[in-house]
Amino acid sequence: MSDRSKLTFWLLLAPLLIWLLTLIILPHVGMFLVSLREKVGVREYETGFANYAVFFNEPLYWNTFARTAYMSIAATLLTLLIGFPIAYYIAKLTRGRSKTTLFLMCLIPFWVSELVRTFGWMILLRETGVFSNLLQYVGLASGPVEMLYNDAAIMTGLVYTSMLFMVVPLVTTLDSLDDSLIEAGYDLGASGFAILREIVIPHAMPGIVSGCIVVFMLSLGNYLTPILLGGKDSLWFTGLIYSQFITRFNWELGSAFGFLLLGLSSLIVFVGLKLSRQSLGKTMAQ
Amino acid sequence: MSETPDLECRDISKSFDDFKAVNDVSFSVPQGTFFSILGPSGCGKTTLLRMIAGFQEPSSGDLLIKGKSVLDVPPNKRPVSMVFQHLALFPMMNIGANVGFGLRQRGVNKTDITKQVERVLERVGLGGVAERPVSSLSGGQKQRVAIARCMVLEPDVLLLDEPLGALDLKLREHMKIELKQLQSEFNTTFVYITHDQSEALVMSDQIAVMNQGVFEQVGTAKELYYEPDTAFVAGFVGEANRFTAKVKGSAGGSVEMVTSDGQTLHGLDARRSLSVGDSVDIFVRPEAVRLSRNQADVAAMGNTGQGKVANILFNGANSQLILRDQTTGAELNVALPQTGEFRDLARDDVIHFGWEQQQTRVYLADGEQTDV
Amino acid sequence: MITGIPQSAGFRWAYKAYVTLFFIYLALPLATVCVFAFNNSVFPSLPWEGFTWAWFFGTEAPYIGVFHERPILRSIVTSGVVAFWVSLLAVFVGTCNAFLFVRHEFRGKGFLYILMLLPLIIPGIILGISILVFSSSVANFLEDATGLWFDGLRPGLILVILGQFSFITTFATLVISARLQKFDPSLEEAALNLGATRWGAVRAVTLPFLFPAMAAAGVVAVLMSFENFNTTLMLVGSDAPLTITMFDRLKLGSTPVLNAVSLLLIVVSALLGLASLLLQKRKD
Numbered sequence: 001m002s003d004r005s006k007l008t009f010w011l012l013l014a015p016l017l018i019w020l021l022t023l024i025i026l027p028h029v030g031m032f033l034v035s036l037r038e039k040v041g042v043r044e045y046e047t048g049f050a051n052y053a054v055f056f057n058e059p060l061y062w063n064t065f066a067r068t069a070y071m072s073i074a075a076t077l078l079t080l081l082i083g084f085p086i087a088y089y090i091a092k093l094t095r096g097r098s099k100t101t102l103f104l105m106c107l108i109p110f111w112v113s114e115l116v117r118t119f120g121w122m123i124l125l126r127e128t129g130v131f132s133n134l135l136q137y138v139g140l141a142s143g144p145v146e147m148l149y150n151d152a153a154i155m156t157g158l159v160y161t162s163m164l165f166m167v168v169p170l171v172t173t174l175d176s177l178d179d180s181l182i183e184a185g186y187d188l189g190a191s192g193f194a195i196l197r198e199i200v201i202p203h204a205m206p207g208i209v210s211g212c213i214v215v216f217m218l219s220l221g222n223y224l225t226p227i228l229l230g231g232k233d234s235l236w237f238t239g240l241i242y243s244q245f246i247t248r249f250n251w252e253l254g255s256a257f258g259f260l261l262l263g264l265s266s267l268i269v270f271v272g273l274k275l276s277r278q279s280l281g282k283t284m285a286q
Numbered sequence: 287m288s289e290t291p292d293l294e295c296r297d298i299s300k301s302f303d304d305f306k307a308v309n310d311v312s313f314s315v316p317q318g319t320f321f322s323i324l325g326p327s328g329c330g331k332t333t334l335l336r337m338i339a340g341f342q343e344p345s346s347g348d349l350l351i352k353g354k355s356v357l358d359v360p361p362n363k364r365p366v367s368m369v370f371q372h373l374a375l376f377p378m379m380n381i382g383a384n385v386g387f388g389l390r391q392r393g394v395n396k397t398d399i400t401k402q403v404e405r406v407l408e409r410v411g412l413g414g415v416a417e418r419p420v421s422s423l424s425g426g427q428k429q430r431v432a433i434a435r436c437m438v439l440e441p442d443v444l445l446l447d448e449p450l451g452a453l454d455l456k457l458r459e460h461m462k463i464e465l466k467q468l469q470s471e472f473n474t475t476f477v478y479i480t481h482d483q484s485e486a487l488v489m490s491d492q493i494a495v496m497n498q499g500v501f502e503q504v505g506t507a508k509e510l511y512y513e514p515d516t517a518f519v520a521g522f523v524g525e526a527n528r529f530t531a532k533v534k535g536s537a538g539g540s541v542e543m544v545t546s547d548g549q550t551l552h553g554l555d556a557r558r559s560l561s562v563g564d565s566v567d568i569f570v571r572p573e574a575v576r577l578s579r580n581q582a583d584v585a586a587m588g589n590t591g592q593g594k595v596a597n598i599l600f601n602g603a604n605s606q607l608i609l610r611d612q613t614t615g616a617e618l619n620v621a622l623p624q625t626g627e628f629r630d631l632a633r634d635d636v637i638h639f640g641w642e643q644q645q646t647r648v649y650l651a652d653g654e655q656t657d658v
Numbered sequence: 659m660i661t662g663i664p665q666s667a668g669f670r671w672a673y674k675a676y677v678t679l680f681f682i683y684l685a686l687p688l689a690t691v692c693v694f695a696f697n698n699s700v701f702p703s704l705p706w707e708g709f710t711w712a713w714f715f716g717t718e719a720p721y722i723g724v725f726h727e728r729p730i731l732r733s734i735v736t737s738g739v740v741a742f743w744v745s746l747l748a749v750f751v752g753t754c755n756a757f758l759f760v761r762h763e764f765r766g767k768g769f770l771y772i773l774m775l776l777p778l779i780i781p782g783i784i785l786g787i788s789i790l791v792f793s794s795s796v797a798n799f800l801e802d803a804t805g806l807w808f809d810g811l812r813p814g815l816i817l818v819i820l821g822q823f824s825f826i827t828t829f830a831t832l833v834i835s836a837r838l839q840k841f842d843p844s845l846e847e848a849a850l851n852l853g854a855t856r857w858g859a860v861r862a863v864t865l866p867f868l869f870p871a872m873a874a875a876g877v878v879a880v881l882m883s884f885e886n887f888n889t890t891l892m893l894v895g896s897d898a899p900l901t902i903t904m905f906d907r908l909k910l911g912s913t914p915v916l917n918a919v920s921l922l923l924i925v926v927s928a929l930l931g932l933a934s935l936l937l938q939k940r941k942d
Contacts, residue, residue, distance in 0.1 A: 004856070012758040015751045020773050023824035024780075027788035034791050082680070089677050102681075104935075109684050111931035113885035115901050116920040119908060120687025123694060123917075128701065130690060160687070183341055184374035186362045188388035188439065192665070198387070202378035213779075221781025223888050228908065238783045238888075245787055245892065255791060258784045269779050 028262075035255035051256035061240065061257075068237040069264060071151070072219035075158040079166045079215050080208065082159065087170030087207075088200070092179070103171060110164040118228045121157050122148060125229070149231035157225040162218050166211040173207030174200070209276040216272075217265050237261055290353035292317045292475040293338065293366075293443050298347030300333050307333040309499035310347070315443070315477060315492070320469050322486040323479045325496035326522070331479040334496070335445050338477065339368045351442050362391075367436030368445040372452060373428055375420045381407070381431055382416030388439040406438040407431075410468065425453050426461055430468075437472055446478040450485060462488045483523050487511070495519045517567045517649035526569040527619050530651060533564045540588075540643060543568065547616040552588040553646030565651035572606060573621040574645035577628060577637055584640030593618060595635045607631070609639060688924060695917035713918040724918045733903035737884055740815060740899055744822045745879035749872050751823075752830025756868075759831070760838045777825035786892025789821050814895030821889040826882050830875040837871030838864075874937035877930050885927070 038050040055061045090102045109117065124130045125147040135141040147153060177200065185195040201208070226236035241261065244254030291314035300308040308330045315321045323331045336342040338349060340361030348355055356364050367388075376384050385406060386399045394402070400416075407413055410430040415423075423431060429449060436444055450458045450465075466489045469476045480486055486493045487507040494504045495518070503515040514520035521528060531543040531551060541555045543566060551568060560566065576584050584590050593609030596617065605622040620639060622628060631637070665673075698710035710716075716723040724730055759771060777785065790813065797811035810816045841864060849859035887901045894902050900919070907916055 009758075009762055009764070012754045012762065015754045016758060016770065016774065019751055019824070019827055020770075023789060023820060024773070024776060024785075027785075027792035028780075030792040030795055031784075031788040034795075085673070086677060086680050089673065093673075105681055105684065107935075108928055108931065109688055111881055111885075111927040112688060112920075112924050113887070113901055113927070115885070115887055115904055115908075116691060116923055117687055119904075119912070119916060119920060120689075120691040122908075122912075123690050124687060160683070163684070178372070178374065180370045180372060180374040181376060183339075183361075184368070184370055185376070185387065187339060187341075187366075187368045188435065189362045189391040190387070191362065191391070194391055199376060199378065217779055217781065221783055221888065223783055223891065224905070238781070241783060241787065242891070245790070251791060254787060258787050261781060262784050265779065265781055 031255045032259060034252055035259050037252050039252060051253050052260075054253060055256060055260065064235045064240055065237050065260065065264075067235055068220060068261075071154065071158075071236075072216050075155055075162065075219045076212050076216045078155065079159050079162045080212060083163055083166040083170060083211070084204075084208075087167050087174055090167075091171045091174035092177075092182075106167050106171075107164060109160075114161055114224050117161060118157055118224050121153070121160065121229060125153055125156075148229060149233070151230070153229040154226050154234060154236075157229040158219045158222060161222065161225055162215040165214040165218060169207040169211045169214075170204060171207075173204045177203045205276055209272050213269050213272045216268055220261065220265050220268075289317065291315055291350075292319075292352060293321075293477065294350040294353075295334075295338075296348040296350070298334070298337065298344045298349060300330075300337060300342060301345045306499050308337070308344075311496075311499075311501055312347075313494060313501065313504060315475055317475055318473045320466065320476045320478065320489055320491045322490035322493045323477070323496050324483055324486040324493050324523070325479075325481065327481055329496045330499040331481075331496050332447065335368075335447055335477065335479050338443070339366055339445055340364045365442040366445055367439055367441040367443075368447065369429075369432045369436060369449045371447045371449065373432040373449065375428060375432055375435070377420055380417055380419050381412075381423070384420060384431060385416070385435045385438055387435065392439075402438055406434045409437075409471070410434045426457050426464070429453070429461055430464075433465075433468060437474065441474065443475045443477055446476060448480050448482075450480070450482070458485075465489055487523070495522060497522070514569075514647065517569070517651075520569040520647050520649065521567075524571060525619065526571050526647075527575075529568040529570075529616070531566050531568055533560050533562050533566060536560055536562060541648060543648070545614070545616065547611075547614040549591075549611060549614040549616050551646055552643045553648040554644050555648060560648065560650070567649045567651050569647045569649075570618075570641060570645060572619045574641045575618065575620040575639050576641060577607070577620060577623065577639050579637060581638045584638050587640035588643030589646065590638065590640035592636060592638055595631060595633050595637065598622070598631065598633065609637070612636065691917050691920045692924065694914055695921045697914055697917075700913055713914040722915065724915055724922065727915060729903060730900070730915070730919060733898050733900045736815070736897045737899040737901070740819050740822065741880045741883040743819045744826055744883040745876045747819070747823045748827045748830040748879045749834075749876045751827050752834045752875055753868070753872060755827070755831040756834040756838045760835055774828060774831060777828045780825070782825070782886070782888030783892060785824055786821055786889040789817060789824065789889075790892050793817055793820075812895065813893055815897055817893040817895070818890050818899065821893045822883045822886050825889070826879045829882065830879055833875040833878065834868060834871045837868055841867055870937045874934045877934035877937065881927060881930050881934070884923075 035051055036047050036049065037045040038048050040046050055065075086106070090099060090106070094102055122129070126132070127144045127146040127148070129147070131147055132141070132145045135145055136143070181199055181203070182195055185199050190198070221238060223236070223238040223242065226234040227239055230236065237257065238261070241254050241257045244250045244257060248254075294314040296312055297310045298308060298312070299306065299310055311334060323334065325331045333342060337344050340356070340359065344357070349357055351365055376387065379387070382400070382403050385403045389399045389402060403416055404413065407416060410433060412427060412430055412434070415427075420428065420431070432449065433444070446465075450461050453461060462485055465476075465478075469489075478486070478489065487510075490507060492504060493507060493510055495502045495510060497518050503510060503519045505513075510519055510523045514523060520526055529545040529547075529549070529551065531545040533541055534544050534550070535542040536555060539555055541553055541560055543551050543553065545551060545568070553568065570589075576587065578584050581590075581592075592612040594612060595607060596610045597608040599606045599608070600622075603624055605624065607620045607622045607628075609618045609620055610616070611618065618639070622631075695713055696709050696711070697707055698712065699707040712723055714723045715725055717726050755774060759767070759774075793811040797808040800806070800808050800811075845863050845867075846859045849863045850856065854862060884899075885901060887905065890899055890902060891905075898906070900923075904916055904919060
């Protein structure tokens with residue numbers, strides 16, 4: 001019996017180990033090793049941090065890196081600001097059928113490929129697009145207006161693409177806030193703003209943190225939206241990685257870039273979790 | 287009685303769509319009273335309480351606190367505070383921050399808040415816990431913090447929404463006494479709603495029994511128990527044997543009735559409103575019934591009979607006997623006296639019983655009330 | 659629902675208006691994509707030239723509809739094949755993981771659990787390049803050592819499947835574990851008590867209980883696989899799945915045929931999404 005259950009255990013463990021080892025751990029170790037490799041000649045390499053040095057010595061690279069980071073932070077904050085009232089509305093001001101319907105309406109756009117969503121924004125925003133035509137039609141613009149290929153367009157797309165990952169955890173945590181706490185606050189003389197600040201937001205903090213972490217990671221690692229909506233000069237770090245790998249075939253530098261992005265993303269996740277005293281497991285289970 | 291009552295409701299009603307949750311309720315609560323509203327769930331008591339707190343707007347009627355209408359005052363400005371059913375202590379704040387919440391909203395300065403919070407916590411017997419998290423408290427202590435959180439604001443009226451419901455039985459018994467003590471100590475008007483009659487009976491100065499949106503009767507615990515105005519009150523407050531019967535004869539304030547089992551009962555028609563043929567509901571308290579092994583002991587009582595012991599429900603001082611009437615087979619609950627006289631009573635023993643006419647409470651059936 | 663907090667009519671009105679605007683914002687791009695699938699013009703933009711089905715069924719250039727457009731049809735099939743394998747693998751491994759994490763206590767469980775969650779926080783593009791780099795070095799090593807070709811380890815469908823599987827498995831594990839956690843082990847004990855073998859009990863009692871979650875995980879896996887772009891982009895070879903094909907087309911300049919494909923995608927995704935929700939609902 002004990003042998004049998006041991007066998008079961010190993011049989012269950014095997015797929016997990018194979019998956020994690022061959023597809024997650026070894027590839028990342030391998031990528032790290034490649035990033036330490038410096039090409040000195042044809043099939044001749046040296047080990048060192050030269051690729052990382054290239055990154056820090058080339059302003060274009062680390063500017064792009066910083067820009068990607070702060071644009072992602074901005075997108076995260078914007079998503080939170082826009083999404084919070086919506087989540088509050090769904091969780092606290094509707095009930096029954098209309099609640100389910102609104103919630104589903106929030107979800108549906110995200111079952112659709114990101115590519116389709118971004119394509120939609122392109123049709124709306126480009127020079128020959130819907131908005132441009134609309135503006136001309138009502139007389140607010142005299143000629144075609146290009147709204148694509150700028151930071152605002154990137155931001156619109158990022159916020160749009162990330163909204164679900166903010167709204168869902170927020171709705172979940174706000175749903176679990178007992179209405180009587182809000183009423184109690186009100187009964188004790190608090191204004192609507194004081195209740196928001198002292199009761200609603202502290203309660204929703206886990207949802208806010210997990211939403212922000214996920215949105216930040218998705219924005220940071222996003223490729224489609226900045227490339228398609230931001231155009232060639234979008235200067236998004238994933239774009240650099242892609243071009244190092246596919247166009248320039250400089251895998252060593254590309255791997256170093258990949259590692260830097262991974263490092264930044266992990267750092268933010270770590271800091272976010274530490275600040276909110278949450279565990280990865282709990283946050284991701286949302 | 288020139289003093290204005292702390293709380294006064296005038297013909298207050300609340301309808302949801304086509305359902306009237308509260309129907310023309312009027313009452314007033316003098317300063318310092320422990321006022322309970324007792325009723326089964328769905329009777330409208332929560333709606334009434336929420337209207338007083340300001341969370342719901344009455345469809346009609348007026349609501350006065352200390353003589354001033356508060357209908358236009360939003361809940362965060364009303365001089366009433368509420369202890370919620372599940373207390374609604376803020377889990378994101380420590381105990382001190384919870385108790386000081388209302389003061390902070392009023393803009394009281396920090397040192398005064400700390401002082402007042404400590405003082406009120408001491409008054410409820412919880413001095414020195416301000417820095418601790420709410421979760422470190424026991425159920426009874428949470429209760430006291432919830433009350434302290436309201437009392438620190440010195441409200442004119444404290445509303446309590448079944449706050450003992452979530453506690454276990456032993457603690458509930460204890461908290462009943464404690465709540466009563468806190469109330470007399472603070473000398474604040476309490477309005478307490480509950481579906482638990484013993485909570486209401488033990489603590490209250492005045493009790494309103496509510497049913498289907500109206501007050502059936504308002505009175506002291508004793509009045510409700512011994513002189514229920516309506517069949518509902520008689521059945522809801524305290525235990526009672528209930529019979530349905532028809533009036534057979536009526537003479538000089540005394541009525542004779544026959545139950546559906548064919549048992550003949552006698553009662554008083556205090557209001558002289560019953561006539562032959564009326565359907566009535568009859569209530570007899572288990573402790574009103576005398577038991578005896580000798581017929582002579584009960585012979586002089588207005589209602590007598592002989593019953594076989596169907597079951598003995600031993601429960602210490604609250605032990606009960608279920609008797610089956612020898613002639614009609616009707617069941618009767620009788621309180622078992624704990625004098626030891628009936629200790630050897632066993633199932634299938636036959637025993638005499640009887641109760642006085644005035645212990646039989648008679649009400650017109652079909653929701654009609656004897657006092658109309 | 660908080661009915662008790664009175665708010666001014668103006669505030670309530672503004673709030674409602676905001677919520678309405680938000681949902682318009684959500685629906686607008688998708689609605690636009692769908693509408694322009696029926697525009698009788700070679701560009702998916704205004705002006706409106708009239709209604710047409712040509713972008714679905716057209717056969718004459720330039721109006722070649724989705725259903726006659728070879729490369730797109732082929733890439734849909736490719737996506738389908740990839741999604742099928744990803745979903746199969748992910749549900750299988752996810753189920754094993756769920757049993758492992760819910761039913762077994764062992765040293766290092768917490769650590770493995772965190773590792774299992776890691777794919778969620780690794781950007782998809784990095785998952786893609788790491789697998790690309792690793793499989794290429796393995797292929798180089800093997801080819802040097804044996805002199806044979808290992809095309810499976812070069813960019814292509816196998817790598818795409820593995821790459822998508824590498825993170826979709828985490829989702830499958832979470833969905834299936836959540837269900838397994840709700841399972842009352844005494845049911846299985848009852849089956850054992852009634853004479854079932856251990857595997858028999860799992861098959862007769864536990865797996866049927868888990869089935870809705872496994873099906874939901876499968877549907878989610880198909881959806882995620884179909885719309886995955888970042889990981890796929892780095893691993894794709896000559897057979898491109900749908901999203902990659904569409905991306906290449908988009909870069910060249912779009913015709914409403916892309917709208918038509920998108921419309922089909924939207925419809926199918928919505929149906930699959932609803933199916934997975936219904937499946938997950940049933941399990942409660």
